[in-house]
Each structure stands twice: as C-alpha cells, then as structure tokens.
Amino acid sequence: MLLMGATACAPGTHLAYVTLPESNGVAAYRIRDVNSIFTAIVGSPYLAGNSPGPIVVSPSTKYVYVANRVDNTISLFKVDSQIGSLTEVLPRAATGLVPAAMVMNASGSLLFVVNEIGSSISVYSINSSNGALSLVAGTPVFTTPNPVTLAVTPSGQFLYVVNTNLGAIFGYSIAASGALQLVPGSPFPSDVGAFSLVIDPNGKFVYVANSTASTVSILAIAQNGALSPVAGSPFATGTTPVSVAVSKGGQYLYIANQGSNNITEYSIDPNTGFPTVLTGSPVSASMGPSLLLTDPDGFFLYVVSQGSKTITSFSIPAATGELAGTAESTSTSASVVGMAVSH
Amino acid sequence: MLLISVPHLHAQEASRFDVFGGFSYLRFNALTIGYRNDANLYGWNFDGTGYIKLSFGVTVDASGDYGSKISAYHFMIGPQYTWRRDKSNLYVHGLFGKAQNNISIVQPTRSGFESVGRSFGGGFGYDYHWRDRFSIRVFQVDILHSTTFGKGQNDARVSTGLIYHFGHIGHRRRL
Numbered sequence: 001m002l003l004m005g006a007t008a009c010a011p012g013t014h015l016a017y018v019t020l021p022e023s024n025g026v027a028a029y030r031i032r033d034v035n036s037i038f039t040a041i042v043g044s045p046y047l048a049g050n051s052p053g054p055i056v057v058s059p060s061t062k063y064v065y066v067a068n069r070v071d072n073t074i075s076l077f078k079v080d081s082q083i084g085s086l087t088e089v090l091p092r093a094a095t096g097l098v099p100a101a102m103v104m105n106a107s108g109s110l111l112f113v114v115n116e117i118g119s120s121i122s123v124y125s126i127n128s129s130n131g132a133l134s135l136v137a138g139t140p141v142f143t144t145p146n147p148v149t150l151a152v153t154p155s156g157q158f159l160y161v162v163n164t165n166l167g168a169i170f171g172y173s174i175a176a177s178g179a180l181q182l183v184p185g186s187p188f189p190s191d192v193g194a195f196s197l198v199i200d201p202n203g204k205f206v207y208v209a210n211s212t213a214s215t216v217s218i219l220a221i222a223q224n225g226a227l228s229p230v231a232g233s234p235f236a237t238g239t240t241p242v243s244v245a246v247s248k249g250g251q252y253l254y255i256a257n258q259g260s261n262n263i264t265e266y267s268i269d270p271n272t273g274f275p276t277v278l279t280g281s282p283v284s285a286s287m288g289p290s291l292l293l294t295d296p297d298g299f300f301l302y303v304v305s306q307g308s309k310t311i312t313s314f315s316i317p318a319a320t321g322e323l324a325g326t327a328e329s330t331s332t333s334a335s336v337v338g339m340a341v342s343h
Numbered sequence: 344m345l346l347i348s349v350p351h352l353h354a355q356e357a358s359r360f361d362v363f364g365g366f367s368y369l370r371f372n373a374l375t376i377g378y379r380n381d382a383n384l385y386g387w388n389f390d391g392t393g394y395i396k397l398s399f400g401v402t403v404d405a406s407g408d409y410g411s412k413i414s415a416y417h418f419m420i421g422p423q424y425t426w427r428r429d430k431s432n433l434y435v436h437g438l439f440g441k442a443q444n445n446i447s448i449v450q451p452t453r454s455g456f457e458s459v460g461r462s463f464g465g466g467f468g469y470d471y472h473w474r475d476r477f478s479i480r481v482f483q484v485d486i487l488h489s490t491t492f493g494k495g496q497n498d499a500r501v502s503t504g505l506i507y508h509f510g511h512i513g514h515r516r517r518l
Contacts, residue, residue, distance in 0.1 A: 087451075
C-alpha cells in the first residue's frame with residue numbers, strides 16, 4: 001500500500017512490512033535508501049493470524065494492520081518507534097469471509113476491508129490513541145460477488161472497489177462516520193479481468209489494471225465521485241497486468257505484467273490523464289511480478305515477485321520517471337502476498 | 344644501604360596478576376539487526392591477566408553493556424603483550440569467546456529475543472601506576488566482532504577503571 005499523507009524528506013531509511021501466508025508471519029525490514037539494502041529487523045517474522053495477506057501501515061506509522069484470510073480477522077500490531085519491530089495487540093477484530101484487500105484513509109481514522117467471499121466491505125473506525133478497531137454501524141456493506149481490491153481518494157471522500165467478475169468499479173461516497181453510499185451511476189465499466197487499482201495523489205484519476213484484457217483503464221473522477229474513461233481508455237499493457245502504482249506527484253504510472261515478467265512505464269498528462277509509454281519501457285522484472293508500491297517519499301518503486309520470492313527496488317528519477325534498477329533485491333524465502341512501506 | 348634499597352626494589356616489582364574492574368562504553372552496531380542507527384550502550388568491564396613471562400600473559404575478559412532495549416555481553420579470553428615501564432603499562436591483546444545480545448521486544452508469548460554467538464577482536468590500553476598494588480586504567484579500546492541473530496557486527500568498546508596487582512614475576516623496566 002502507498003502510505004498517503006507522509007511528509008517528504010531526504011533519503012534515509014524506510015520500514016517495509018511483508019506478509020508471508022505460508023508461515024503465518026509478517027516480516028519486517030529496514031531499507032536504506034542509499035543502497036536499497038533490506039535488513040531484517042530482529043525477531044522478524046512476527047507471528048500473525050492464519051494466512052496473513054493484505055497489510056496497511058497507519059499514517060502515524062504507529063500501527064500496522066494485517067488481514068488474516070483464513071481466520072477472517074484483522075490483526076493490530078504496534079510498531080516500536082525505535083526498532084521498527086511489531087508487537088501484536090490481541091484480540092483480533094473479526095471481519096467478513098476472506099479479507100482480500102485493505103486501505104486506510106489519509107487521516108488514519110477509517111479502515112476499509114473488502115471481503116472477497118463474503119462479498120462485502122467492512123469499515124472500521126480507528127481509535128487514535130491505541131489503534132483499536134470498531135466496526136462502523138451499517139457495515140459491512142454487501143456488494144456483488146467477488147470484490148477483490150479497493151482504494152480511497154486522498155480527500156477521503158470516495159471509495160472505489162474492483163469487481164473482477166464484472167470487470168467494473170463500484171464507487172462509494174464516505175460519510176464522516178465511515179458509512180458508505182453508492183455513487184450515482186455505479187458500477188463503472190473498466191475492462192475484462194479488472195484486478196487492481198490505484199488513485200493518483202491529486203485525486204483526479206483512477207487507474208485499473210485489467211489482467212485478462214491486458215489493458216489499463218484510466219478513469220477520471222467527477223466531483224460527485226462518478227467515473228468516466230479518459231479519451232482512448234483502456235490502453236494496452238504487457239501480458240496479464242496485476243498491479244498498478246503511481247509516482248508520488250502523479251506524473252508517472254507503472255504496471256506490473258505478471259505474464260510478460262516486466263513493468264510498463266507511462267508518463268501521465270496531468271490534465272487529460274492520457275498515458276505515454278516512456279522510452280525504455282517495459283523494464284524487466286523478476287519472475288511473476290505481483291505487486292508494486294512506492295515508498296512514501298516517492299524515491300523508489302518496490303516490485304514483489306511471487307514467482308522468484310523476491311522484492312526488487314527500482315529508483316524513480318523525478319525528471320524522467322524511467323525506472324533505474326538498484327541491483328538490490330531481497331529474498332523473502334516464501335511468497336509475499338502483501339507489502340506496506342512507511343518511514 | 345641495603346635496608347634503604349629494599350623498598351625501592353619492591354616498588355619496581357612487576358606483578359604476576361592484574362585484576363581490573365571498571366566502566367565500559369560500547370558502540371553497538373545495531374544497523375545489522377534493523378535499527379535506524381547504531382546504539383550507545385554503557386555498563387561494566389572486568390578482566391584478569393595472569394603473566395607467564397614478564398611481558399606476556401593471558402587475559403580473561405567479561406563485559407556487560409546496556410542501552411534502550413538492548414543488552415550486550417562478552418565473555419572472552421586471549422593473549423596479552425605488555426610493555427612495562429616504571430609508572431605505566433602499555434599493552435595489546437587479542438580476544439576470542441562468546442557474545443550474547445538480548446533485545447527487549449515484547450511479544451504476546453515472550454519478552455524479547457536473545458542470541459549467543461562467537462566473538463573475537465582485539466585492542467590496546469594504557470595503565471598508569473597510582474599507588475602500591477593499584478593502577479588506573481586510563482583507557483582500553485577494543486574492536487569486537489560478534490555473530491548473533493545470524494548477522495555479523497563490529498562493535499567498539501572503551502573501558503576505564505581500577506586495577507589491583509598481586510604476585511610478582513620480575514622487575515619493571517625503568518625509564
């Protein structure tokens with residue numbers, strides 16, 4: 001997950017947390033920006049629930065939330081501010097069947113969980129003093145079958161949920177309490193096999209990777225939250241795009257193509273959202289790239305490859321957006337399903 | 344004349360055994376276990392040296408240093424070579440043994456993590472003779488390499504304190 005609302009600072013270190021469902025653990029790493037070396041934090045991996053998957057770091061960086069896909073629970077971990085290690089706070093919060101994705105609003109007051117088999121969205125309010133979750137009244141909200149992922153706008157006004165079966169995006173307006181209401185005109189069509197989405201930091205566009213069609217849809221966000229495709233959308237990508245990330249300023253878009261083992265790079269017109277493939281694109285990735293995310297400062301793109309069980313760092317030059325390999329990757333010894341990066 | 348010279352000779356005797364106790368500072372290479380920065384630890388250091396020859400002996404060394412959520416212990420032994428002077432000693436030594444590092448990260452089922460591994464290193468120091476049987480260890484500096492938590496790390500240790508001498512093996516060299 002991209003951590004929203006983080007303040008920019010010079011390269012230093014970041015913390016990365018990755019979920020390892022095979023070992024029911026959450027591995028913690030400190031990444032040194034100067035060389036992108038991942039150092040495992042002492043005691044890592046930390047025990048979570050059964051089959052941990054989606055993971056989110058709170059904007060305060062004090063808490064980490066992990067969805068356990070077999071237990072159907074959410075684990076709350078406190079982050080040691082000095083070390084970066086995790087300590088789970090029990091008991092775990094119950095959620096719907098098979099939580100497939102999570103996202104937090106920029107203020108860190110609400111956590112949204114999409115439950116794939118439960119076909120629902122659970123919303124939790126977060127106690128800022130201890131990180132505890134409380135289910136918001138009126139949720140879970142039930143959806144059409146098999147919602148797979150979701151994203152919230154930087155303003156916190158709208159939530160978008162991808163439904164792979166329909167190849168469409170459901171939009172919800174978010175009340176201050178966390179209650180959800182369907183946006184007029186929802187669902188909005190994307191393309192066949194809509195699988196992953198991200199919202200640009202300016203809150204103007206939604207980018208959707210369509211894994212079956214091998215395209216990316218770019219949808220403009222209207223003031224009422226309705227989505228409409230930009231001219232020319234959807235656009236061709238590599239084979240089987242499964243994850244999408246956008247640079248901190250919103251100028252560049254990156255797509256992980258699991259079928260062609262590479263990353264497609266685009267520059268984005270800030271007004272129209274129209275993508276232009278960058279020189280040198282696509283960039284080769286390790287086998288089976290499955291997840292992309294940027295660091296809070298926008299210096300790096302991290303590529304999780306389930307096939308090779310590695311995480312590779314690419315630097316993002318602000319001037320060109322063309323990914324530069326740092327030649328550093330870390331082996332995770334098991335397939336990573338979720339990853340979050342914080343300061 | 345003989346009666347006068349006896350105490351003089353006694354003052355120049357070189358001790359067979361030195362026992363040191365004092366304060367220790369350890370610059371702990373915490374980057375290797377995921378800390379943002381290295382850590383400053385403070386604690387104690389004891390060692391004892393037995394001399395086989397006037398300048399050559401064997402040192403047994405133990406130290407414990409403590410910081411925020413970290414405690415580090417070293418238990419080592421090694422050869423020491425000492426240049427003895429009338430009022431001071433300068434020495435170098437090599438050390439090898441074990442290190443134990445404890446990190447206090449509370450988990451639901453445990454209070455922290457500890458690891459024991461091999462340790463080796465070396466250093467030097469300067470002792471100033473203070474009074475009969477006592478010297479002041481002005482400083483001792485050691486660089487210690489330890490392998491704990493599956494990682495190698497290099498720490499720097501500085502010690503100071505008091506030394507007690509007993510036994511004798513020969514005579515100090517006068518300047």
